[in-house]
Amino acid sequence: MRREGTVFSVCCVALVFVLIAFTVVLGGIKTTTVEAAEKKVLVHALNRDGDILDTIKAAWYSDALIYLHDRLVTRDYNFQYRPGLAEKWETSEDGLVWTFHLKKGVKFHNGKPFTAEDVKWTFDTIKDPKTASPFAGDLKAIKEIKVIDDYTVQFTLNYPFPNLLFNLSNTAAGIQPANCYEEYGEDYGHKVVVGTGPFMLKEWIKGDRVVLVRNPDYNWGPDWMSNQGPPLLDELVIRAIPEENSRIMELETGGVHVLRDVPPMFVERLKNNPEINLVQGSATKLGYLAYACDKRPFDNVLVRRAINHAIDRKRIVKYIFRGNAQVAYGYLPPALKDEYLEESEQLAYKYNPEKAKSLLAEAGYPNGFEATLSADNSTISKRLAEVIQAQLAEIGIKAKIQLYDSASYKAMLKEGKQELFIRLYSWPNADILDWFLLSSQFPYPNHSRWVDKTTDEMINAAATSPTWEERAEGYKKVQRYLIEQAVWCPIYIPNNIIAVRKEVKNFKYHPWMIQYNDGIDIASR
Numbered sequence: 112m113r114r115e116g117t118v119f120s121v122c123c124v125a126l127v128f129v130l131i132a133f134t135v136v137l138g139g140i141k142t143t144t145v146e147a148a149e150k151k152v153l154v155h156a157l158n159r160d161g162d163i164l165d166t167i168k169a170a171w172y173s174d175a176l177i178y179l180h181d182r183l184v185t186r187d188y189n190f191q192y193r194p195g196l197a198e199k200w201e202t203s204e205d206g207l208v209w210t211f212h213l214k215k216g217v218k219f220h221n222g223k224p225f226t227a228e229d230v231k232w233t234f235d236t237i238k239d240p241k242t243a244s245p246f247a248g249d250l251k252a253i254k255e256i257k258v259i260d261d262y263t264v265q266f267t268l269n270y271p272f273p274n275l276l277f278n279l280s281n282t283a284a285g286i287q288p289a290n291c292y293e294e295y296g297e298d299y300g301h302k303v304v305v306g307t308g309p310f311m312l313k314e315w316i317k318g319d320r321v322v323l324v325r326n327p328d329y330n331w332g333p334d335w336m337s338n339q340g341p342p343l344l345d346e347l348v349i350r351a352i353p354e355e356n357s358r359i360m361e362l363e364t365g366g367v368h369v370l371r372d373v374p375p376m377f378v379e380r381l382k383n384n385p386e387i388n389l390v391q392g393s394a395t396k397l398g399y400l401a402y403a404c405d406k407r408p409f410d411n412v413l414v415r416r417a418i419n420h421a422i423d424r425k426r427i428v429k430y431i432f433r434g435n436a437q438v439a440y441g442y443l444p445p446a447l448k449d450e451y452l453e454e455s456e457q458l459a460y461k462y463n464p465e466k467a468k469s470l471l472a473e474a475g476y477p478n479g480f481e482a483t484l485s486a487d488n489s490t491i492s493k494r495l496a497e498v499i500q501a502q503l504a505e506i507g508i509k510a511k512i513q514l515y516d517s518a519s520y521k522a523m524l525k526e527g528k529q530e531l532f533i534r535l536y537s538w539p540n541a542d543i544l545d546w547f548l549l550s551s552q553f554p555y556p557n558h559s560r561w562v563d564k565t566t567d568e569m570i571n572a573a574a575t576s577p578t579w580e581e582r583a584e585g586y587k588k589v590q591r592y593l594i595e596q597a598v599w600c601p602i603y604i605p606n607n608i609i610a611v612r613k614e615v616k617n618f619k620y621h622p623w624m625i626q627y628n629d630g631i632d633i634a635s636r
Contacts, residue, residue, distance in 0.1 A: 152345060153368050155347065155348070155349050155370075155627075156350045156358050156361060156367040157174060157349060157352070158351070158353055161173030161175070164315060166180060166246075166282060166283050169245070170245050173321060174624065175323060181285065181307045182196065182280055183213075185333045187333070190448075190539070190622050194333060196214055196230075196307065196331075199211075199212050206271035209265070209266040210264075211263070213227060213230070213261075213263065214262075219305050219307050220306060220311045220312075221305050223288050223305075225286070225307050226262065227263060228289045231257075233287050233289075234284075236292075249278050252268045253269070254268055272574070273581075273582045274542060274574065274582065285306060286307060307331070309329045309341065309627075310324060311324050311326050319350070320350045322346060325341050325342045329341045329628070336626065336629040342627060343630060344632065368614065368633065369615060369618075370609065373389070374491060375435040375491070375605070375608075376433070379433070388610075388612075389608060389609070389611075390609045390610075390611055390620050391606050391608050392606075394444060394604060394606060395622065397443065397444050397535070397536055397601060397603075398495070398535040398601075398602050398603045399535075399600055401532055402415065403527070403560045405560040405561075408476060411474045414470070417467040417470035417471045419460035420506075421503055424462065424601075426462075427495065431498060432605065436604060438602075439602055440601060441456075441601060446622060447539065447540065450583045452590040452591065468507065479508045479509065483510070483513050484510035484512050485515065485523065485529055485531065485532040487517055487520045488515060492533055493514060495602075496514070500512055539623055541573075541586040544590075545574060549566070549567055549570055559598060563596075566589070566598075570589055573586045573588070573589055609625070616631070617632055
């Protein structure tokens with residue numbers, strides 16, 4: 112508090128203190144009691160916690176990392192690439208040199224100025240094999256990163272790679288301060304995280320919650336946001352609540368304000384709650400039935416096509432998802448407008464049990480066969496497994512259901528024990544096909560065990576196309592081939608359903624991640 116002038120008596124001193132306290136509160140410099148009462152805290156719930164709060168080393172990215180770090184490139188509400196920490200960039204005619212011009216006046220949470228050295232250190236560290244970063248493979252196109260001056264950095268590529276902007280806009284591409292590992296040691300990613308983002312780390316109680324506080328100095332938000340300054344929220348709490356019913360109950364009672372990925376069976380219940388609004392939009396997700404393509408009988412394309420004809424996708428969407436999903440016909444969701452193959456529905460396998468039986472007989476399995484159908488033990492996956500089991504039984508395939516928790520399911524796939532199995536991916540780019548289907552990804556994450564020279568050649572040609580438009584056309588060719596080979600059995604695309612309590616103000620739907628620094632506020636209940 113500021114100091115006042117000379118005081119002539121004890122009574123005057125007491126009166127002055129009262130007046131000062133009153134003035135301070137009215138002036139916005141609040142006492143501890145008032146501050147606690149008026150603090151704006153928003154609670155966001157997820158089904159799991161991250162393993163480490165370090166974009167470079169994380170295998171699964173906590174939402175907190177979105178708000179702790181900025182990236183060179185951002186994606187706006189229409190999913191278009193826009194400036195982030197890089198205010199502009201240009202590409203050489205041959206597509207091999209990308210030059211990024213950085214924003215000035217940006218500071219890390221520890222007060223250190225942001226420069227090109229931080230960009231170089233971040234990506235060099237990711238690419239260093241000693242780091243063992245899960246993100247390293249996505250940057251293999253980068254040959255060298257050179258600092259031109261404090262606010263100019265140049266990426267030289269091994270080959271044309273129009274998907275560079277996508278990779279630079281991802282969570283994993285959050286910019287870290289140079290040499291932060293040396294400065295903070297073992298604490299980094301656990302007790303300490305330093306970014307330039309709109310929120311700063313207050314505490315992480317592993318397995319329970321991450322507490323973020325507003326960055327009061329933040330004034331370099333993207334120009335496509337209505338608020339480019341500090342967030343309106345004082346704190347953003349990201350809670351990990353694994354059990355579905357518990358997440359819903361916390362939402363209904365006000366312990367949680369925003370819940371992403373609302374399970375379809377709770378949609379009607381929440382629609383009838385006057386305290387909650389549901390926000391829906393196109394999802395970059397796809398659920399599918401897969402099989403070990405290198406194991407009999409799934410190594411036979413006729414068997415894979417038979418399975419595709421056996422699954423009644425429309426019935427699944429209607430009864431399991433209660434209409435809160437779309438039928439998936441191809442290998443990418445329609446939300447990926449540039450890359451999605453428009454004729455997927457025309458080329459896809461229609462529900463036709465008789466055709467399926469005929470294909471099985473042609474493949475040498477007139478009486479069907481037995482197999483294990485694996486799934487995770489979530490409510491949706493269990494119900495989906497039961498319906499798929501019944502539909503496969505109609506064509507003579509006797510599937511025994513085996514359920515796993517998340518960790519055990521991943522371990523089983525890594526060990527290669529799968530036969531039939533249910534999966535759901537969430538990814539906003541066609542390079543998800545590289546991740547799951549390139550031979551170089553065998554045996555994991557290529558858990559379909561699809562090792563195919565033609566697929567490799569087509570994906571690599573698409574990924575290294577000179578322009579984004581040529582790349583998109585290349586991935587459409589890949590999708591046509593995958594449908595013809597029936598490498599998966601695509602089933603559904605879930606709607607992206609977000610539940611938001613009414614006290615949350617100015618909420619805006621973003622197809623990738625909620626932008627809590629863009630004017631989102633919370634009112635007192």
